[in-house]
Amino acid sequence: MKSTLRVEGMTCVNCARTIELTLRKMGGVKDVNVSFELGRVYVEYDENLIDLDSIRQVIEGLGYKVVEYEVKNKDKEILVLCSILSFAIMGLMFYHSPWSHLLQMVFAGIVQVVGGYKFYRSAWGSLKAGVGNMDLLVSLGSTSAYLYSVLATFGLLSGSPFFETSAFLITFVRLGKFIEDKVKERAVKDLKLLFGLQTSKVRVLEKGQEVFVDLWSVFKGDLVVVKSGEMVPVDLVVKEGSAEVDESLITGESVPVIKREGQTVLSGSLVVTGRIVGEVQKPANQSYVFMLIRLVEETLKKKPRVHLLADRVSHYFVQFVVSLALVVFVLWLWKTGNLQKAVEFSLAVLVVSCPCAFGIAVPLATTVGLLRCYKRGLLVKNPEVFERIPKVDMVLFDKTGTLTQQTPRVVSLQTFSEDALELAYSIANNSNHPYSKAIAEYCESLGLKPKSFEGCKEMAGVGVLCGEYFLGRSEDGRVVLKEGDRVLAVFDFETSIDPKAKEAVDFLKAKGLRVLMLTGDSCDRAQKIAQEVGIEEYHCRLLPEEKLSLLEGYQKQGFRCAYVGDGINDAPVMSRADVAIAVGSAADFTKRVCDVVLLGGVGSLSYLFELSQATYRRIKQNLFWAFVYNTLAIPIGAGLLSSYGLYLKPEFAGLLMAVSSLSVVLNSVRSL
Template structure:
C-alpha cells in the first residue's frame, strides 16, 4: 500500500483556504508555488475543489498565507468546516458573472456571425459601412464579455507568468486587431477558408466572428464547466450535509433544543420520527426503523430498540427514540467519514502532478509554436492572413484546460459517490492499486464472519462448568477481543458478577493471563500453552481436536499451570460472504483466508464461503509477513480486515480495506473504509475504484490526445480558428461531463441482496436473506 499520501509530517492540523479567481490548472500551480516559498510550508492547491491545504503554518499565520494568495492576484479566506458560505457565495458569483457575459456574447455573436459570413460569401448583399457595423457588434464581446480572460492575462503578465487565459486573450485580441487593421488599410488578397469553402475577395471582417465566436465558446465552456464542478462538489459534500444543527437534549426529564455543539458524551438526546440523529450512541428507550441509506447506501431500514447502536446522520422513521450520546462532534462516525472524503481531495495523484507540470511549461511553448508556425507559413509564401489564421488556430486549439480537470473532477465525483454508498476512498493511491490487484485476502473473525462469537461447549477437566467459566470469564473481562467478550458474556449470564482479575496481561494473537483469587489463570489456544511451556494432557488435546472437527474454536484454561478445561466457541459466517467471494472470482480476483485461528475452524469458514486457499494459525505480526510473501510471488494483494491485529497487514498490502466496525488503528491503516457490515461492499469498492480510475485514464487520454492531435492539424492550416475555439471549449466540458457519469454508479450488491438487520445481546448483528 502506498504510504506517500501526505508529503510531510507535521504536528499541527493543516490550514485550509478557499481560493477564488482561479480559471485553470496553471492558476492553481502558481498559487501552490507562491505558498511553498514560505518557510517550512508545504501547500497543495486543488483547482477542482478550489481549495488550498497548507501544512506547516499555525492558524495564527493564516493572514500571511492569505496575503501571499492575494498578492498573486487571487482571493482567499480561511475555510470553516461547518460553514462554507464563503466558497458557495464565490461559486455563485462566478457562475452568475459567466452567465451574464455568455448571454451578452451570444446575443451579439449570432447576428455578427450571420453578417460576416453571409456578406463575405455574397458580395452583392454588402451594404455601405457593413464592416463598421460588424466592428461595433464585436467590441462589447471582445472588451466586456472577454474581460475575465484579459484580466487573468494582465494579472499573470504583471507577475511574469502565463495561463490558459493568456491563449484565449491573445487569440481573441489578435483576431479582432487583425480584422480592424485590414478593414482600415484594405486588402486585395484572396478570400478566407471557412472549412467548407473560400470567401470572395474583400471579406476582411471575417476574423471579427472568429474573435467573437472564440469568446462565446470559451464563456459557454467555462459556464457549463463551473456548473458541473459545483454539482460534482455537491456529491462530495453530501456526507457533510447530513450533519444536524440542533438536537433535543433530555435534561431533568425535559427536552431542550440546543445547538449540536453543546451535546456532550453521556447525555441523552431525543429523536422524533422524521428527524436526523445528531450523534452516535446507544438506544436507551423506544423502537423504530432507521434509514441508513445516506451513510451506507442500504435501502432497507434498520430496526432498532433498546441496546441497539446507532450512528449520527441517519434518519429516524417511525418511533420516538431516547439515545445516549457516545461519540459527538469530530469523534462521530459521520464527521470522520466527511473528513476522510475531504482528505481524499487533499491528495494529489502522481499523474495529476505530472499534468500540472505539463500545463506549466505547455502554455509558453504553445505561444512560441504559434509564432513559429506563422513565420514558417510566411516564409513558405503564404498570404499574411492565412499565416496569421494558422497561428491563431494553433494558439487556441492547444489550450490544455481539459488536462487540468481530468483527474480532480473524476476523483471528486468518485469519492463523493463512494461516500453516499458507504465506501470511503482515502485517495488516488487506492484507485491506482484497485486496478492492479489480483488477490484478495480476508481476515476471518469480524470480517468474513459476524464476529458475534458465542460459547458453544464446555469440557471441564477436574472442575465444574461454573468454575471453568468463572476463571476464564474473570480473566477475559479485561480483553476487547471477540473471543474474550463471548466468554465473559457467557460467564456473566451463567454466574452473574465475576471476580476481578489482577495483574492482567493480554498476549496478542495468543490469549490472556491474570490472577483470580490468588491463582494464576491462563486462557488461550494451544499455541499459547506451547509458547509458555505448559503441559496439555491427552484429554484436553482430544477435546480440542473434537471441537476443531466441529468447526469450533477451542480455548484452553489453566489454573496454576494445570489445564482445568476447554471452552468451544463458534462464529457464524456472514450471509454475504459466499456471494462476495463468487463475485470477486468473476472479476478475476483470487480469494484467500488469513487467520490466527486453528486449521479446522478456518477450513470450515472457508468452505462455507467458497474460499479454497487458507493460511491459518498466524500471529498478528505474521499476517503482514504472509502478505509480503504473496507479493514476493508476484501477486498484487488487497487485504480486508477489521482489527488491531490486521493493521500491519492492511498497511503492507497494495490495497487495504477496513470494515468500519473495526478499530481506529485498522481504519487508519486502510486505503478504503467500508461502512456497510456487508462483504458485498468489498466488491462494490473495487468496482467503483476501477470505474473511477478508468474515468481518470479516459479523461487524460482525451486531454493529452486532443492536444497532441489538434496542434499538428492546426499547424498545417487545416483548422479554422472558429472551429478550434469551439473544439477547445468542448473538450473541457466533455471531461467534466464524463466524470459526472460516476454519479450513476450503482452497487452490484443491490442487485442480489436485501438486508434485514437485527440488534440484540447475544444475537447475530446482521442477517441477510439472499
C-alpha cells in the same frame, strides 16, 4: 494550524497549481493542497509566523476569490449576454456601412470586459506565480484577435477586422465551462450533501424542555431530541422512543432500519419516521460524520502517481503552446506575407490546445470514483486503490470477522473457579479481538461487572496477558483463561458465515484471481469455513508474523496481493499488502490500518473491484483522448493541412477546445 478555504474562479488544474505553488513559497506555510474539483484550498501553517488573512490576501492577489459562504453564481447571465452580443456581431458583418465595424468593436469590447474578466484575472495570477494555465491561452487569443481587429478598423493594419473571433472565442469557452461545471456539480452533489450534514443547531432536552443550542456546545451525556425528517447531528444511544432510520449515507444500504432503546444511532443518519431521545456519546468533533468529512477531505488531498504525472504534463504544456504559436506566426508571415492569416493560425494554435483535458483527466475520474464508493458504504482512505486493484492477482482473506460475522457468540463454557467469568470479563475488556468482544458481551448479559486491570499486554494472534492471568488460545485452538499453568475457564464459540462471503469469493475466482484464507484458528475450523465459502487454499494456526511472512513470500513470487481483514488485529500484514481492505463498522473506521473500509461487509468487495477497474479504465481513456486530441488539433490549428482546405478559425478552435474538456468530464461521470 489547519484551515480549509472555499475558492472561486479556478477554471483548470493549472489554476490550482498556481495557488499551491504560490502559497508554498510563503514563510510559515507548512503544507498546501488544492482541490480544483471541489474549489477548496487546504492549508497548514504556523500561527506564530503567518495568519489566515494573509493567506486569503495572497490567493485573491492571484485573481481568485475566497468566499465564506455559497454565493449566487452569475455565470449563466454572463453567458447569455455574451451569446447575444456575439450573434449580434455576426449579424452586423453583413451590413457594409461605416458604423458597422464601430458597433462590432463596442459589442466585442463588452464581451472582452464582462465575459473575459475572469480569464484575464486568472491569467494574470498565473503569470505572477510563473505557472501558465488555460486562461492564459484564452486571454492571449481573444485579446490578440480584438486588438488586431481594432487596428484594422482604423486602417492601421491591412486586412479585415474579425471581432466575431474574439467574441465567439470567449462565448464558446464560457459555454463549455458552464456545461462542464454543471456536470461536475452533479457528480459531487453527494459530497456537498455530506459537507452540509452537520447542522449548526441541535435540539436538546433540558429540565424536560426542548431547547435549541449550538452544535459545538453539546457534550457527552447530553440528551438530544431528533424528530421525523431530521438528520442525527451527533452519535447517540437511544434512551427513549424508537424510529425508522435511513443509514444510506453511512452503510450504503437504502432500506431504513428500526432503532430502539439501547441501540446506537450514528450522526448522518436520517430519521424517516418516529422520534428518539438519545444520549450523546461523543462531542461533535469526534462524531462519525465529522470524522467521515475529515476522511473525505484528507483522501481528496492525496494525489495518485498517475495524477502527478498528468499535472507535470499540463504544467509544461502551456509553455510549449505559447512558444509554438509564436513560431507559427513567424513562419506564416514569412511564407505568405499575409499578416491576417499569420495571426489567425497562431491564434488557432493558442486556443485549440487544451491543457485542461490533461489536468482534469485523472482528478475528476478519481473524485467521481471516491464519491460512488462513499455512497455504497466503502470508505476509501487511499485513492491509489483505483490504480492498484485492477493489477491485483491474489486476494488473501482473514477468517474471523471477515468471512464470518463480525462478532462470534459464546455457545458453551467450563469454569474451574468461582470468579473465572469476572476475571475473563475484566481481561477481555483490554482486547479488540472478536473473541474477547464475544466474552465481554456474554459476561455483560449475565450482569457481571469487570474489574480494573493495569499493565495488560495484548499479544497479536495469541491472547491477552494481565500479570499472571492469560486469556487466549490454547494449543488445541480453544480459548482459555489461565492463572499460570492452571486453567480457570474454557470457552467455545459459534461463528456464522457472512451470508455474502461465498458470493464475494465466487466473484473473485470468476475474475481469475487466486483466493486464499489465512487464519490463526484451528485447522478443523479453518477447513470447515473454507469449504463453506468455496476457498481451496488456506493456512491455519498462524501468528501475525507468519501471515506477514506468507504475504511477502507471495509478493516475491510476483503476485500483487490484496489482503482483506479487520484492519486492527491484522495491522502488520495489511500494512505490507499491495491493497489493504478492512471489513468493519462505521463506529471505528478511523482505527483501521487499511486503504479501504467496507462498512457493508465483505459482500461489497465485488463493487469495489468493479468500480476500481472502471475508474482506472476511464483514467486511461481520458489521458488517451487528451493526447490524441492535442496531437491532431494542434497541427490543424497551425494550418499544416490548409492546402487541403482543412483549417480552424480561432473561434471554432475555442469551441473544439471546450468540447475536448467536456468529453473528459462526461466520460468521468457516466455510470458503470
